Amino acid sequence: MTERIDRDRRRFLGTAAMTIAGAHLGVSGNVEANQRAPRELAAIGGAAEWLNSPRLLPSSLAGKVVLVDFWTYTCINWLRTLPYIRAWAQKYRSALVVIGVHTPEFAFEQDLDNVRRAVRQMRIEYPVAIDNDYAIWRAFRNQSWPALYFIDARGRVRQHHFGEGEYQRSESAIQRLLAEAGVGGLREGDAVSVNAQGIEAAADWDNLKSPETYVGYDRAQNFASRGVAELDRRRVYAAPARLALNQWALAGEWTMGRQATVLGSPKGRIVHRFRARDLHLVMGVPGGESPVRFSRVDRRAAAGSCSRLGRSRRRQRHGCRAAVVSADPTAETNRRSNIRDGIPRCWGGDVRFHVRLTVMLTRRRSTSNTDR
DSSP states (O other): OOHHHHHHHHHHHHHHSSEEOHHHHHHHHHHHHTTOOOHHHHHHHTOSEEESSSOOOHHHHTTOEEEEEEEOTTOHHHHTTHHHHHHHHHHTTTTEEEEEEEOOSSGGGGOHHHHHHHHHHTTOOSOEEEOTTOHHHHHTTOOSSSEEEEEOTTSOEEEEEESSOOHHHHHHHHHHHHHHTTOOOOOTTOOOOOOOOGGGSOOOGGGOOOOOEEOSTTTOOOBOOSSOOOBTSEEEEOOOSOOOTTOEEEEEEEEEOSSOEEEOSSSEEEEEEEOSSEEEEEEEOBTTSOOOEEEEEEEEOOHHHHGGGOOOHHHHHTOOEEEEEEEETTSOOOSSOSOOSSEEEEOSTTOEEEEEEOOBSSSSOEEEEEEO
């Protein structure tokens, strides 16, 4: 997906995010008449695994306002909404049931131990339903992460919101449904205030010129290593001397797989030229294997290249960067766990570098995707 299409989609979702779900209301009305649980709540009750809670059946949710949050733990867009979900769960804990539905995007996100670790490290205390088979996703006819669904005390999906932002409108929807359910003490316009930091900080949309980048061949774009990529085969790659904006390249011995790109020998490199305040990288090693030392280098693009983007102070501040991430499995590492989610790491100047490390299901060292 090109940068322009990606940003257009964000604007569309921001404009049409809070809508009355007419189709859902119709279905819920018919279901209620037949004394059956709405399909959405029935699907939630059928989740195979639950974290932070026993199974929540439709009968246990009857008469309660429910906020359903579709998420997957490496999604940067969802991560930036998490401070608000946590705050709402805490503020309205006596009247609102928040349910996080974890529907994985990548194969390693299906691993329950990985999800448990993410829940613990992200301080998620509300119930989480595991949706590895996409049964809940399909019942809601959902299509994106993150997605919020607002369910009233009669079990009807009344509104939904896709993507980031519009937090005050979302909280107003919660307050409205709680008031309809007879919950008192609510003050209109009394919205939560969050201090999101690190990987959860709001995006710098004004200066974001680089879209999501996948390094698995299913969705890879702008790959610029010399020669042709060999799919599912190990080969030695070389990075070009210069990258255009949003191009990326491999150097060293790698295997490019469908979802992940796997390092085959020491001292491999990933080079990515981007323009953004933050760079988020998802990477990991198989469970039980030794940590891998990696380093990152921030190389400002040559002045002649950046001059085409303009020389204003604002553009200089968030100018083009060439990010070089090097991994060396043979290097001596310290004793800290290699599994850390959302570690903020300083990256010189005014660009912030965040790493999300996770256990991969593959038996080789992998890098799955990079986000802005």
